């Protein structure tokens with residue numbers, strides 16, 4: 001089990017390429033604020049949050065690339081000391097695939113995957129082959145890494161990280177370079193593989209498709225804080241704030257008076273429907289989404305996002321009710 005107790009981290013220096021306001025300065029002064037969390041063996045946990053909220057920094061601190069200023073990180077009750085205590089960064093039971101992955105450009109895909117596997121290992125070849133299958137690169141095993149595309153390199157980096165059977169895998173936007181054509185099957189193969197090997201996984205992502213189908217829990221970060229940490233299905237279906245809901249989809253903030261409900265509501269577009277009665281709205285825009293249309297509707301100066309099976313011309317008047 002991975003455990004963080006009141007971990008704090010602040011960058012000592014600001015990045016030169018950033019424009020700094022008073023607010024961003026004060027946030028920067030404490031990039032990770034009192035982070036406490038637990039991840040059990042074999043669980044897959046997403047870290048979500050707006051850009052700059054501290055997702056990558058948290059992964060870097062857990063992996064030991066950055067030294068927390070205070071707090072404690074343990075793995076199965078053993079303390080994981082940070083960057084200040086290691087000559088070689090990282091921990092043997094953990095692998096990290098950062099956004100900029102680190103591969104040997106002039107050697108083959110197979111050699112990269114097996115880089116840290118002993119030549120004497122009995123099942124070395126089989127292990128490399130099975131990982132080539134996980135990342136769908138069996139046909140490219142002999143290709144030099146420098147000749148690969150960004151997405152292909154990302155897949156090699158994933159296979160390389162898995163080669164030594166880590167107990168914990170840290171992933172930072174792992175499919176950002178992978179094309180949609182392959183992304184879904186790669187996700188399925190990777191997370192199935194991790195479950196079958198009981199490997200815990202912490203994945204920083206902006207993509208709800210990584211989160212909804214493949215993670216047991218989701219951590220939401222905002223300005224260096226963990227603001228929510230619940231089972232993914234519960235967090236998605238019952239978001240506590242607009243910020244959390246917005247990480248998954250467009251969201252409607254509905255005052256209790258509109259549908260005479262007990263309290264104000266947060267509803268995704270599919271939780272509203274076109275009806276014969278209800279709120280009288282005017283269609284301002286219709287966006288084709290493949291299997292449905294997303295309507296931007298106007299009601300009392302607010303925009304309501306509604307999922308619709310049919311397209312409507314701009315200016316159409318409709319009635320909207322809750323899809324219960």
Ligand SMILES: Nc1ncnc2c1ncn2[C@@H]1O[C@H](COP(=O)(O)OP(=O)(O)OP(=O)(O)O)[C@@H](O)[C@H]1O
Pocket residue numbers: 011013014015018028031049050051052053054055056057058204
């Ligand atoms: N090396 C650094 N030096 C100084 N500040 C940094 C450094 N790296 C990141 N930061 C700042 O720390 C904050 C958190 O950055 P981090 O990369 O963890 O965010 P993130 O949530 O992973 O963002 P994204 O989703 O865009 O990858 C940001 O304000 C960022 O500008």
